Amino acid sequence: MGTQAVLCGYYGKGNGGDEALLASLLQLLPKTVTPLVLSGHPSQTRDRFGVDAIDRNNAISVVNALRQSQVFIWGGGSLIQDATSALSPLYYTGLMQLAQRMGLITIAWAQGIGPLHRPMTQWLAQQTFSRCTAVSVRDSRSAQWVSEWGIPFTLAPDPVWAMTGSPVQGLWDLPAPRVAVNLRVHPQLTPERLAALTQALILFQKATQACMLLVPFQRSQDLAIAEALQPQIPGSQVLMLEDPQQLKGLFRGVEMAIAMRFHGLIMAAASECRCFALSYDPKVSQLMNDLDLPGWELNHIPTDPNDICQTWLEHYVNGAPLSPDQIQFLVDRALIHAEVLEKAILQLGNSEVSGT
Structure with a gap:
């Protein structure tokens, strides 16, 4: 049986x-x-x-x-x-x-x-x-x-390291470079902090001319923020992918990810994408620590959008993704x-x- x-x-x-x-x-x-x-x-x-x-x-x-x-x-x-x-x-x-x-x-x-x-x-x-x-x-x-x-x-390590990704139709038709952004509702993401991040994303897009992909991971907590950001950031679009394997596949076509979500950072890091974390939870802070990812706790985000943007640009230009060997090690361990x-x-x- x-x-x-x-x-x-x-x-x-x-x-x-x-x-x-x-x-x-x-x-x-x-x-x-x-x-x-x-x-x-x-x-x-x-x-x-x-x-x-x-x-x-x-x-x-x-x-x-x-x-x-x-x-x-x-x-x-x-x-x-x-x-x-x-x-x-x-x-x-x-x-x-x-x-x-x-x-x-x-x-x-x-x-x-x-x-x-x-x-x-x-x-x-x-x-x-x-x-x-x-x-x-x-x-x-x-x-x-x-x-x-x-x-x-x-x-x-989290099993999502080992999950297979699948391609996202039309992703490669979008202009390069592409940068993924994932924000979620949280009490510590105050209107002031969200306004500073929004302003910094506008400056970052202007400096890099990147196609900004706003990627909600949960419709109820992420989509409203993505839809509010989209009209303010030139060259941005909301990508709501319900299939988790496509969500992971998305990061294959992205240069850098700025993410709050724990699995957003794992999927991006596993796809040889540069990552910048915004931590709302001890599990995200722990991941930043384990992988040596740059980022901020939400309550430590700089108040000046120019400072935020400069930090992102520095990582965009000089930061390195995890090496294929590091990724393979984490996949094997997962x-x-x-x-x-x-x-x-x-x-x-x-x-x-x-x-x-």
């Missing part, structure tokens, strides 16, 4: 980074496994990825899916954090604990853990992770949490997440053979 795995994450919610994590997980899942995705938009997930999907909020469907499955996978990203909401970790730990009580093999896969501000969330996370069959994390901050909890884990899946799922086969 084949193995069915329930894949649980922030899928079908219109976030390019989380869709990229799903694409990566499907790419790395052993071929013997049939995936069933819990999605916020099941029909879209079915159409985009060609897999079975059910509504993540339909309790009866979810319980039935768990009954018919042997494996439950928390599929990547910042699922266990209480910075944006206290309810989100309750949803994910609740589902994981249900799967554990029902006897499924449970895998916490490519997790970015934290921030965890509340003692209750920390306790819940520790309890849940400790009962997982396998745990893999994507950064040293997450590794520190599971290490403090005394839980065995595997540390490897593939370790596939080994974690294989080993844990192999345990299922062994236990079935031995009748336990």
